[in-house]
Amino acid sequence: MLRFLIKYQVIFLFLLFEVLSFSLLVNGSYFQRAKVVSYTSDMTNVINGHITSFLQYLHLKEINASLAEENARLKNQLDWYLSKDTLVKKSSIDSTRGLRYSYIMADVVNNSTSKQHNYITLNRGRGQGVRPEMGVLSSDGIVGVVLSTSKNYATVVSMLNLNFKVSARLKRSGYFGSLSWDGKDARFMNLSDIPQQAKIKIGDTIETTGYSTIFPEGVFIGVVDSYKVQGGNFFQLKVRLKCDFKRLRYVHVISDFRKTEKETIESAISNEE
Amino acid sequence: MKNNLLKYTFIFIALVLVQQFVFNNIELNTYMNPYVYVLFILILPFTLNKSLLLLLSFVLGATIDLLSGTLGLHSAACTLIGYLRPFVHAIFTSREDFEQELVPTIATYGLAWFVRYSGFLIVIHHWVLFTLESFTFENYGTTIIRILLSSVLTLFFVILTEYAFSKQK
Numbered sequence A: 001m002l003r004f005l006i007k008y009q010v011i012f013l014f015l016l017f018e019v020l021s022f023s024l025l026v027n028g029s030y031f032q033r034a035k036v037v038s039y040t041s042d043m044t045n046v047i048n049g050h051i052t053s054f055l056q057y058l059h060l061k062e063i064n065a066s067l068a069e070e071n072a073r074l075k076n077q078l079d080w081y082l083s084k085d086t087l088v089k090k091s092s093i094d095s096t097r098g099l100r101y102s103y104i105m106a107d108v109v110n111n112s113t114s115k116q117h118n119y120i121t122l123n124r125g126r127g128q129g130v131r132p133e134m135g136v137l138s139s140d141g142i143v144g145v146v147l148s149t150s151k152n153y154a155t156v157v158s159m160l161n162l163n164f165k166v167s168a169r170l171k172r173s174g175y176f177g178s179l180s181w182d183g184k185d186a187r188f189m190n191l192s193d194i195p196q197q198a199k200i201k202i203g204d205t206i207e208t209t210g211y212s213t214i215f216p217e218g219v220f221i222g223v224v225d226s227y228k229v230q231g232g233n234f235f236q237l238k239v240r241l242k243c244d245f246k247r248l249r250y251v252h253v254i255s256d257f258r259k260t261e262k263e264t265i266e267s268a269i270s271n272e273e
Numbered sequence B: 001m002k003n004n005l006l007k008y009t010f011i012f013i014a015l016v017l018v019q020q021f022v023f024n025n026i027e028l029n030t031y032m033n034p035y036v037y038v039l040f041i042l043i044l045p046f047t048l049n050k051s052l053l054l055l056l057s058f059v060l061g062a063t064i065d066l067l068s069g070t071l072g073l074h075s076a077a078c079t080l081i082g083y084l085r086p087f088v089h090a091i092f093t094s095r096e097d098f099e100q101e102l103v104p105t106i107a108t109y110g111l112a113w114f115v116r117y118s119g120f121l122i123v124i125h126h127w128v129l130f131t132l133e134s135f136t137f138e139n140y141g142t143t144i145i146r147i148l149l150s151s152v153l154t155l156f157f158v159i160l161t162e163y164a165f166s167k168q169k
Helices: A002-007 A009-027 A030-058 A060-084 A086-090 A259-272 B002-021 B036-043 B050-068 B073-092 B095-100 B111-134 B140-168
Strands: A101-111 A117-122 A135-138 A141-149 A154-161 A165-170 A176-180 A188-195 A205-208 A220-230 A234-241 A250-256
Touching: A002 A009, A009 B050, A009 B073, A030 A060, A030 A101, A030 B002, A117 A141, A117 A250, A141 A220, A176 A234, A188 A220, A250 A259, B002 B036, B002 B050, B036 B050, B036 B073, B036 B111, B036 B140, B050 B073, B073 B111, B111 B140
Parallel strands: none
Antiparallel strands: A101 A117, A101 A250, A117 A154, A135 A141, A135 A250, A141 A154, A165 A176, A165 A205, A176 A188, A188 A234, A205 A220, A220 A234
């Protein structure tokens, strides 16, 4: 028996390694990845952080422009709210009651766009209040969802990941569907399951629905680039993302103060059924 | 022997680092992802024990997997080409060369041979890698384009690296 093993040791080793690899691959889940990454990534993240800070320096001009643009947009919004709220203010609304989201600023330390399952690493982690399942936004739209955190870093499932799905809607008509990536082009995503009675124009705005507690409602995602009929009565829209993932530098992690409250009441419904 | 051990350990570490911090950051598009670290498996001496070759291939793949958080993906692809390498060597090499040369480099075997030998192994590696990465046969056409374009790019970098380092010796 032993002689047999030694004689065919190469093929046995080969089979052993392949079986080991495949079992890791097939059982590999988000959870497993999260665990592995939390062990190895702190080391690589430090190096990636240096590379990124160097690259950021090269892109200062673009970053400045996008920040200025966001600033202008926020100022406009602020003006709009201030002009509207004069009446409401007098009736002294408790402003903290309306406060639902808080934002944590983070740098993108590592980011991939060319794999099938892309992930982003941020330089904020558990210590700064980032928790798994929080949403991540850039100034140009949604980016992904936090998968796992270490003390100072967080791994984010990028929107450009075959496993990523989020509900999104047409701003004009309110019809909603499921937004996902087909693994081909980092500039486009597909919004499927839009009923055919929805009137669609090229250039229509796509935004988030707020059905989940991950993203706030009405965050801009992109515009309709083209659409086609998808088996039966549904449209599939090709959405051109506003967010350029290849140039992602700064993002915000969103925490929802009412997350637990909403989830508790929703789980109460599913328990009754 | 001891010198060799040191040399290949250095190459191993260098290739893993370069893959992780340079080639993984290139990000051209979803179709062109070079995995130049396979160079390590390609240039191991032919006198190496086959079991040891397999073990080294697996360890190389597993290291890349650990760093990028894709357990089993690269190790499956690397193990396969580690297993196939002796056969590929036998197919592409004439009888006289087979006896003489111990290290597979451009300098010893010539460019044409090296392109055939490494091209074949790189395509197999990428074929396994990208098929497993997408984990579906849906849209397999795009996966095939991805395999071919990435292989060409990897081969280009592999040959470039080979030239760069063979000159110095």
